[in-house]
Amino acid sequence: DIQMTQSPSSLSASIGERVIITCQASQVISDSLAWFQQKPGKAPKLLVYVASRLETGVPSRFTGRGSGTDFTLTITSLQAEDSAIYYCQQYYSIPYTFGQGTKLEIK
């Protein structure tokens, strides 16, 4: 199975700041990488897929980059509503696997 490792596990930032979450795959996954946002008690929400393609309706302050094994999700101009857990997911090979999550707290 492909292991997905996210860092950091948690972070705290202020409104208006920029944060970067990284995701590393244990083997090459091309650009078969998605990012999800999950708020408490809610289902995960797709933000980005194909590593950098923004899902319809997702604010442009979310940016995905990367290919191969190393990927990033950048959130600029942080808003209060960005407080959530963020997961990366590889869909290059079955079983599709997720990172352990990054908890983002807004100060």
Add this chain to the structure above:
Amino acid sequence: QVQLEQSGSEVRKPGASVKVSCKASGYTFAVYSMHWVRQAPGQGLEWMGWINPNTGDTTYAQNFQGRVTMTRDTSISTAYMELNRLRFDDTAIYYCARDVGFNYGTFDHCGQGTLVSVSS
């Protein structure tokens, strides 16, 4: 708009089975593969497998092989996930999730989740 409506919470004893349903609306059910993903309390996301609603073909994660069965009824646009021989660590929220396309591998819409509790 796309909606996935899941069945309600379930409580089962160890060794029992549970079947969760997911009724789709707002799109052509047969065109998009359906994933099942679960999340144990306070834990991350775990992919269980998927079904091609058009053909009924399934692929399961090795962790669930032999215990999970995914089916569908195209006449009522509903997908099902049945998990057998339940264990305490199967306690989780189970989500159905529509693939972004046909066997793309990731998903753009989720059901509200179904809590399955395994307790003696």
